[in-house]
Amino acid sequence: MIDLNEKQILAYFKEKLISSPHQEKLPLPSVKIFPETGSTNTDMKESLKKEGEAPEGTVYLTDCQSGGRGRQGHSFYSPKGMGIYFSILTRPKESSGDALTITTHAAVAVVRAVKELYDISLSIKxxxxxxxxGKKVCGILAEGKFCPALEYCIMGIGINLFTPEGGYPAEISEIAGSLFGEYQEERFFDFDRNRLMATILYHYFCICDEKEVLPEYRENNLVLGRRVLFSENGIEKEGVVTAITKHGELFLSLDSGASQILLSGEVKFVS
Structure with missing residues (x-):
């Protein structure tokens, strides 16, 4: 596998810009690579606290996280050489000024990039x-600073490219998957994660400049029309997802006959 390289990522990104209608509007990514770290989101938050400012398009990328984090306090397993784990600093425009909307942008960007490069169609939950x-291959964690509006968003993305030797830890073995299965050196010796990174960043920044991406988010979403279980204030509820709003929230029809909009949290499918 080809090593991660800042200059190569930037070269691939500029290559994408040549024929892009967005080329005058997109920030050039400033990528900093860590061979290993605890969490790229945590690193970026701490850096912003110390230094105060960083340009939009700053990216922290690593080959391995010892303390990768997901939503709802979950961890994100990030073994060396098996994926890409990174955080993007975004300063939202007024039209996309909330973390939920920007999270939908990140999901669509990864879907676009993976389809473009590998002709693999991912679904969004x-x-x-x-x-x-049926297996989770990518997790996204958005964290931001509000003053009182969203000043910036740190978009953390972890993608499982390969299944580690021996498989995933028991606690996630039923849910975790990868794009390409078990890593085989003779098959993937020239696999270039730099091109994948550049393509994701390109689509992410393009989407942040686009007016409407929710139709694409809805089209690729697994939850529409499904019965789901969720928790609110410690109380479990069930309902059917009937729509995804223009802001990315879930609109549910509950068993009680009432309707509810879900802004955040986690939903589980009911068989």
Whole structure:
């Protein structure tokens, strides 16, 4: 597998810009690569606290996380050489000024990039997980600073490219998957994660400049029309997802006959 390289990522990104209608509007990514770290989201938050400012398009990328984090306090397993784990600093425009909307942008960007490069179609499970063949292959965690509006968003993305030797830890073995299965050196010796990174960043910044991506988010979403279970204030509820609103929230028809909009949290499918 080809090593991660900042200059190569930027070169691929500029290559994408040549024929892009967005080329005058997109920030050039400033990528910093860590061989290993605890969490790229945590690193970026701490850096912003210390230094105060960083340009939009700053990216922290690593080959391995010892403390990768997901939503709802979950961890994100990030073994060395088996994926890409990164955080993007975004300063939202007024039209996309909330973390939920920007999370939908990130999901669609990864879906677009994976389809473009590998002809693999991923599905989105609201709000921030990407699935392939019933297994989670990508997680997204958005964290931001509000003053009182959203000043910036740190978009953390982890993608499982390969299944580690021996498989995933027991606690996630039933749900975790990868894009390409078990890593085989002779098959993937020239696999270039730099091109994947550049393509995701390109689509992410393009989407942030686009007016409407929710139709694409809805089209690829697994939850529409499904019965789901969710928790609110410690109380479990069930309902059918009837729509995804223009802001990315879930609109549910509850068993009680009432309707509810779900802004955040986690939903589980009911068989």
């Amino acid at each position: 609201w709000v921030n997980d990407l699935f392939l063949n």
